Amino acid sequence: MIKLGVVYLLAGLVFAAFAVLSAGDRANPKRFGNALFWGLVGLSFLAGDRLGDIGNGVLVLGLALIAGTGQLGRGQPATTSPDERKALAARFGERLFIPALTLPVVVAFGVLVLKPLQLPDGPLLDPKQATLISLALAAVIATAVGVILLRQPLTSPLQEGRRLADTVGWAALLPQMLAALGAVFALAGVGQVIGDLVTTWIPMDARLTAVAVYCLGMAGFTMIMGNAFAAFPVMTAGVGLPILVGQFGGDPAVVASIGMLSGFCGTLMTPLAANFNLVPAALLELPNRYAVIRAQIPTALPLLIANMVLMYVLAFR
Amino acid sequence: MLTLLGVAVVVVGFAVRLNPLLVVVMAAFVTGWAAGLTPVEVLAAFGKAFNENRFVSAAYLVLPVIGVVERAGLQERARTLIGRFRGVSVGPLLVVYLLFRQLTSALGLTSIAGQTQSIRPIVAPMAEGAAEARGVTLDAATRQDVRAMAAATDNVGLFFGEDIFIAIGSILLMVGFLATAGITIDPIHLSLWAIPTAVVAFVIHAARLMLFDRALRRRAAA
Numbered sequence: 001m002i003k004l005g006v007v008y009l010l011a012g013l014v015f016a017a018f019a020v021l022s023a024g025d026r027a028n029p030k031r032f033g034n035a036l037f038w039g040l041v042g043l044s045f046l047a048g049d050r051l052g053d054i055g056n057g058v059l060v061l062g063l064a065l066i067a068g069t070g071q072l073g074r075g076q077p078a079t080t081s082p083d084e085r086k087a088l089a090a091r092f093g094e095r096l097f098i099p100a101l102t103l104p105v106v107v108a109f110g111v112l113v114l115k116p117l118q119l120p121d122g123p124l125l126d127p128k129q130a131t132l133i134s135l136a137l138a139a140v141i142a143t144a145v146g147v148i149l150l151r152q153p154l155t156s157p158l159q160e161g162r163r164l165a166d167t168v169g170w171a172a173l174l175p176q177m178l179a180a181l182g183a184v185f186a187l188a189g190v191g192q193v194i195g196d197l198v199t200t201w202i203p204m205d206a207r208l209t210a211v212a213v214y215c216l217g218m219a220g221f222t223m224i225m226g227n228a229f230a231a232f233p234v235m236t237a238g239v240g241l242p243i244l245v246g247q248f249g250g251d252p253a254v255v256a257s258i259g260m261l262s263g264f265c266g267t268l269m270t271p272l273a274a275n276f277n278l279v280p281a282a283l284l285e286l287p288n289r290y291a292v293i294r295a296q297i298p299t300a301l302p303l304l305i306a307n308m309v310l311m312y313v314l315a316f317r
Numbered sequence: 318m319l320t321l322l323g324v325a326v327v328v329v330g331f332a333v334r335l336n337p338l339l340v341v342v343m344a345a346f347v348t349g350w351a352a353g354l355t356p357v358e359v360l361a362a363f364g365k366a367f368n369e370n371r372f373v374s375a376a377y378l379v380l381p382v383i384g385v386v387e388r389a390g391l392q393e394r395a396r397t398l399i400g401r402f403r404g405v406s407v408g409p410l411l412v413v414y415l416l417f418r419q420l421t422s423a424l425g426l427t428s429i430a431g432q433t434q435s436i437r438p439i440v441a442p443m444a445e446g447a448a449e450a451r452g453v454t455l456d457a458a459t460r461q462d463v464r465a466m467a468a469a470t471d472n473v474g475l476f477f478g479e480d481i482f483i484a485i486g487s488i489l490l491m492v493g494f495l496a497t498a499g500i501t502i503d504p505i506h507l508s509l510w511a512i513p514t515a516v517v518a519f520v521i522h523a524a525r526l527m528l529f530d531r532a533l534r535r536r537a538a539a
Contacts, residue, residue: 004372011375041374048368054357057364061342068339080388089390089397096391099382100438104429111426129372131428136378143382150389160384164433165377170338176373177341183366184345184359185323188352193320224324229487233494241498252500256491257480257510264476268469271331275373278337280432280468284441286461289334295462295469299522303477306517314513 001119003126007136012045018162022075030073034166037066041173060177067170075166077159092150099146103138110134164283171282171289175275178226191230194221195238204239207248208312214239215308218259219266219300226272228263235259250315258311265307268300269293323348379434387438395439396446407447407463408530411470412523414440418474419519423481432471441467453537466529470522477518480511 019039025031040062048056066072080088089096115130117123125133143157165172185191198217204210214235221231240259244250267273271290281292288294323344330340342363349359399405421429444467445455453459479485483504495502 004375007375007378008371011371011378014378014381044368045371045375048371051364051368053361053365053368055364056368057360057362060364060367061360064336064338064342068336070336080390082393085388085390085393087390089393092389093394094398096386096389096394097439099386100391100434103379103382103434104426107428108426111428132372132375135376135428139378139382142379143385146382146385146389150385152385152389156385156388157381160388161381162384164380164384164387168377170336172377173374174337174341176367176370177338179370179373180363180366181323181327181341181345181348183369184348184362187362188320188323188348188354190320190324190348193318194324224327229490232487232490236494237498241500245500252495253502253506254510256495256502257507258514260487260491261477261480261511261514264480267476268472271337272327274337276432276472280436280471281465283432283437284464284468286464287457288461291461291465292468292472295465296472299469299473299518299525302521303514303518306521307514310513310517314510 001122001126002124002133004129004132007129007133008045008048010136010140012042012047014158014161015039015042015045015165017158018042018165021077021158021162022166025075025077027076028073028166030071031075033066033071034073034075037063037072037170038162038165040066060180063170063173064177067173072169073166074169075162077163079160079163088150095149098149099142102142102145103135106138106141107131107134110137167285168279168282171274171278174278178272178274182225182227182230185225185230191221191225191234194224195234198235199238204243207316210239210243210248211308211312211315214244214255214259215262215304215311218263219269219304222263222266223270223272226267226270226274228260228267231263231266232256232260244315248316250311251317254311254315258307258314262304262307262311265300265304268296319351320348322351376431376433383433383438391438392442395442396449399443399446400450403450405447406451406530407444407466407533408527410444410447411440411467411526414467415470415474415519415522415526418471419478419515422475422478423515425479425482425484427475427479427482427485430471431475432468436467436471440471448533451534451537453533459533459536462529463533466526470526473518473522477511477515481508481515483508 015038019035023035217235222228240255244255245252277293281289326344326347345363441464444463488504488507492504
């Protein structure tokens with residue numbers, strides 16, 4: 001069975017290569033900061049399970065200190081100029097889309113064909129991680145297709161990958177850090193405290209108020225915790241089940257489903273959902289790091305109201 | 318109540334735009350302190366959770382291939398290709414992408430598109446090219462708006478499509494949680510009740526994209 005370990009090994013080697021190439025990049029005045037940062041990420045992937053909990057904690061502290069003290073610069077790997085790219089684009093034409101389209105094709109193949117595949121000693125891919133394994137496989141195949149089809153230098157995947165990694169910078173590690181913060185929050189019982197606050201202080205003797213509290217609570221709590229998965233158990237145990245389902249007889253499937261989607265409206269509005277909101281801003285080189293959130297709020301708010309209406313109408317038929 | 322101090326650190330830290338990695342680490346230590354943990358215990362808990370969540374960052378494995386195709390001119394190609402289709406402007410282009418993203422996510426194919434592999438190399442340049450083909454001048458502010466809207470469209474399509482697929486994480490979480498509360502629910506019911514919201518999400522965001530398109534063209538005409 002192919003497990004996540006293979007993906008981590010590959011990711012570790014790639015980030016380690018980013019580190020080595022960064023260290024040799026004299027055009028970047030902060031090259032050793034970058035080398036250390038990507039080196040630590042590589043180390044985490046390669047040896048994270050052997051570092052111990054405190055070792056990993058120190059590693060994370062190192063990442064935060066490098067980024068927080070401004071030691072992270074932007075590498076300048078030799079790449080093609082805008083004019084060269086225009087000429088290449090004209091020469092290659094639609095062939096340029098092939099590597100990028102190889103990605104979704106291989107991912108779909110992995111999820112739809114490889115995932116159900118059974119070997120004599122069990123499934124071929126670890127079923128829980130099949131998507132990520134497929135994505136890694138797709139990345140390798142698409143890279144090979146790109147280098148061969150577009151006749152790019154053999155070092156270009158690592159150099160260009162490093163260029164993009166430096167473009168994203170510290171934001172690349174924020175989603176994983178926030179996931180870890182979520183674990184500390186859970187350990188300290190932050191969710192429980194917020195859930196108790198909501199249920200203690202807001203009277204929910206009317207059905208409409210209860211629907212509003214549950215949906216707004218899901219959105220608001222998601223904004224604080226960075227993902228709806230953390231908000232769902234707390235809000236559903238506090239409001240959804242005892243009041244909407246228990247007291248008012250709502251359909252639990254409707255309550256849960258639309259409740260979760262109300263949480264997703266919150267995800268659109270918070271910087272704590274970094275992989276959706278801040279990483280893209282960095283990736284697209286937007287001057288305002290909150291520009292994507294700003295673009296999403298006018299969709300998220302009316303949709304949140306629509307969710308409350310839908311739940312009110314559909315859950316109590 | 319003291320437990321919420323960490324949340325306050327996050328809110329203030331993000332608001333004053335300190336480096337978010339530092340904010341997160343500070344919030345972890347403040348929260349742990351408020352909950353009576355020693356700094357070493359917090360460090361261990363934080364490190365353990367960081368290690369367990371490595372899969373979150375493994376998705377950056379697509380960076381090399383995206384870099385390679387960019388080096389060979391993919392963004393430029395996407396831009397000129399869309400310019401050739403005179404009829405396509407930013408609004409309809411992103412509406413089609415929104416629909417594609419919602420439908421494929423609803424089939425469980427959430428990873429076939431995304432910010433790194435689709436928006437940066439293809440969709441955002443196409444959106445820019447479509448705007449330019451309609452005479453829109455892409456000054457820094459307009460460019461940011463177009464790109465941000467492309468990124469937003471990917472998120473909206475993903476979030477309000479994936480919950481229609483029965484084997485997605487959030488559905489499994491709901492089924493598991495309700496089961497512990499003694500309520501047995503077939504996942505298919507949860508996914509079916511995600512459809513009304515998905516439809517409304519499409520209508521709202523598509524309408525916004527068309528209005529955005531009109532505003533861009535009005536800016537160009539002015």
